[in-house]
Amino acid sequence: MIDLDDLLALVRNYNPRTNADLISRAYAYGAQMHEGQMRQSGEPYFTHPVAVAAILTEQQLDDATIVTALLHDTIEDTKSTFLEVERLFSTEIAELVDGVTKLTNLELSSAQSKQADNFRKLFMAMSRDLRVILVKLADRLHNMRTIKSMRPEKQAQKARETMEIFAPLAGRMGMQWMREELEDLAFRVINPEARNSIIRRFITLQREAGDMVHNITADIRGELDKTDIDATVYGRAKKPYSIWRKMQEKNLSFSRLSDIYGFRVICETEADCYRILGVIHHRWRAVPGRFKDYISQPKQNGYRSIHTTVAGRDGKRVEVQIRTRQMNEVAEAGVAAHWAYREGQRVKNPFAVDPQKWIASLTERLDDEDHVAFMETVKLEMYTDQVFCFTPKGDVIQLAKGATPLDFAFAIHTRIGNSCVSAKVDGIRVPLWTRLRNGQSVEIITAEGQRPQASWIDIVTTGRAKSAIRRSLREDDRSRFVRLGQELVRATFDQVGRKMTDKALRTAARMLATADEVELLSRIGAAELPARRVIEVLYPEVAPHGAEDVMQRPVVGLALDQSFRRAQCCQPLPGERIVGISYRGLGVVIHTIDCPALEEFEDQSQRWVDLHWEPGRHAPVNNASLDLTIANDAGVLGRVCSLIGEQKANIIDLTLMDRKPDFYRLLVDIDIRDVEHLHLVMTALEAESQVAQIARVRDLTRKP
Template structure:
């Protein structure tokens, strides 16, 4: 057990002007009150309050909180009273000890209705003084560290309670280190086999790959030194439970997980943070969709940092966090940073959040609503996989993480979702792609005549909303597809000297299994059926003499009979471009563009090179190419882009947004094309549109054959 002078020394490390006499008196009083009491492990009971106090010194907390830790079990477990503690120490400390006592008596893992009321009491206690929950979290952390002395059934109960309540609460308060340790300690009890399996895999990985963390840390330091940036770099492997959760969420085996290493760069200024980001992205390829700027948009608990994920050594993904020293203090202590001391002075960290404002955001609805509603909307506020929002009438709408006001509208009713024009969140008008947070009030504004837009598919996250939008778009687009189909049919029939009469179209529709001629035209317009196929089925004799079609399975010359053929996904070469083949064991020959950077790694293996060239003739439109576009964020622009691609007889096989801003979108479109000439036609048509600011070919060199 830590003796009183050692404990005081821990406090003096960050607060030389601490009240040592107060701590000595509390230490002596606590030891006297707990005299003769023993823990399950057989140790004197007072070792526990002292250990809790020591944990709180790591967060550099004030004297009152340290003393509360030493006395936190006295009112509950000894003859001590509230009045006595108040007289001997102070009313402030007595209030804190009483608050911790009340939290200890709450059975947070009890039946649903009682649990809801207990959570109400938990948050009410937190709202009076947040230091109460800091002591309680430290209390739970030490209990979890020494949980082996408990009975197995008690261990499981406490571990589940920790995983479901205390660990998420620590995370919400910004104390990420405590959340990770609580989760890992609970994980050890709840699923020891899984935890041991992950640890064994880590050891195997280290034996095979060496010290990856040390190597990448050294690489980062080298790049920063080259740019003259002074910063500290730290790296580590992620915790077993963090890896396990990612495996469960993404349904991946350990061997397929990539970003299992995390790196932290701590610098002097905000300007250095962004300079370092530029250095990291300049040296390593950034992973799309994995960048977050919490400096310009801090979290509600004061957390600020830049997060990015890059492909590091050997293609391994690593997460990099960039922040200043002051930001790091808040990132480590979260809301607790408000009370921290340094050199005897209360911390004045500009990034530390005001605890009163933070807790108000969680407890503003405590005076209204029934217990079950409170449990759903406050307890689950702590969890990141669900979002609970309110309608203007106070009804609760449950949505998945990442949901938007559009998801909210469709969750109420499909009719409301279809007619949505804008939304207000907590009374403020916001874009429809805004990600909703727990406890927000959402008002949907509708208009008669409004219809879903194609871009909504990429805004919503729920299956219900996506299905409703697609259904509406099909119905709305049918008329447009019929008109487009009429033009395609007319041009195709004119090309062979025939007329696209109603009778001819009805005959073709019957032969192709369509409901009627309108159904045939709609399928023509939506590219489900080609106009040439309609002409050929009516006039098969006219197909003689047309250009030879190239077999899309073997579209190149130079393959051996037993060779399989594929286009490289990194450079996506097209017929008409110079190519070279590389043999891959078990994969046949993969064609790369002659200028593909991936070919550099095969320079010394010339025996794997195969001389290839595209066959002459008409290639099928099955060659996918990714295009990166920057377009105006305006109504109808995305729909017009898709129409332009369709008018060039090209099919969009995938579309994904990489960035959304108030005035523009950045997106990647996968288009199925015949050849390089077809690509030129599509890009020219798109580039001519006034709302297309930039267009280029997108090549992802992280994609391996």
């Protein structure tokens, strides 16, 4: 265990003016509170808080954070209390310790809805004082370093939790070194065979090619010496998990994987960074598409650096990062650089991001989203890389990789996003689903009266845009759903000879665990809840059990004697908004609400039937048609068919519509469950590089 003198020496290395008495008292208090407690490894428990404090000294953090690390388990695991810690140390330290205790008690790897709620609490704790999560990350890092003493099932749980939550969170905070170590420690538990395989291949490669890191580092230093640039060069092989992830993402074997070595050049000035870039590109051939300038376009967490990949010795690709010493401090500590000390003074690093502004960008939507949407937003925010695009005035907008002009519009302002109708990229009009690339100029075209459409959810990729679209759709739909719900419930009450009253609705809302009667009607109108449930909970003795065959029908809103069928022109699927058109002697034909074929019935309102799908009651198989344009290369068609099959959809017909030397166009009829299933299939096909275009077919030439 690190003794008190060694810990104080670690702190004095960067903060000679440290309050040694405060740290000494915390060390003694923690040792006393944990006396007699043992870790599963058999070591005294207090070795853990001391190790956590030592990890935080590597980030040169303030005394309050070091003391919090020493005490972070006292309130939870000993007879210590918040009031005692506050009395002995300070309110600031007591609140930090209490914040870490609350985070420790969150079961972050539990069920989806609870996980989302706990994740929300985690982010709210971060918003109060970011040092809480810095201590928690150091706590998790030490636990992962000593994970072998845990039971196998506990190891697996902690490793998954680390991989899914804490590692990406560390990366999002700019602490890349911690992210890489957490990922690799978790990888060792989750897939030890794969990790060992990569390490063995590294050893073989080093035996065959010699010490590549040393040789390439010497090459770069030699080139810089020729130009008298004062810089330090570091090199290393990338972590096993980083290599494994690239192998999975790019579907490559180890032998085909490039840039498995990374090099860093640290210099004094920003001007030197660009001079070094010129030297490297002059000496080695740059790899197209692998250059990023985060100095002129910094990341939100303050990260600045130039990244380039070049073909080095023997054609091996190597990634080189170029940055100044101040930039490197932020790159190593991330958001934590805000609290860093040197020579007893808070370091005023011009590149350190304001933690309050940074955390505000992550927590601004916490109160507006449900559990599932919140988890989706958090994962999008934490796992994505970035692209940088320009407004027509030259302002830089940071977006997640894969973002579209719609994401760009919402990033500027929610009002711009809501009223967006089209966009121009580099002066050319493009579809709203176009994927943006670094350096493009984007102009958003708006129109008064435009509102977000449900299909936009599938177009945008950023959490901010998805949240804003869902909020707008909820606002637009709520009043309409409430009116529709009222009619459905009134008809159901009339069916059993009862009168619908406000009191009856309030009672039903309480019994069905909804907020109030308005929310109940909204859910019924949105087809989330059948109207008959109100009767079943209020009047079970008169619930219409005799009409079971009607209740089992997949479409709600038909008369007892009405039959129905899906229109072939729009092929409505469960989950879509629908309307019926009645035909004498033929029943009702169901169309999607936006089907162009409905225009011919605009003056025949008596034939329109208000319908919606009954959740969970639709047919297990429905057909839909897709218009595909794919590359005319060997194996592409087979790959497309395999992708459809992998999504559990079945191809029932395939027609070649047009063939060109480089592309050909197909009409594919598939069997699917519902509209969500269709979206899964289309998303999988859109992600395939050999698929140029994909669209759902709406064919007015087909008879209803």
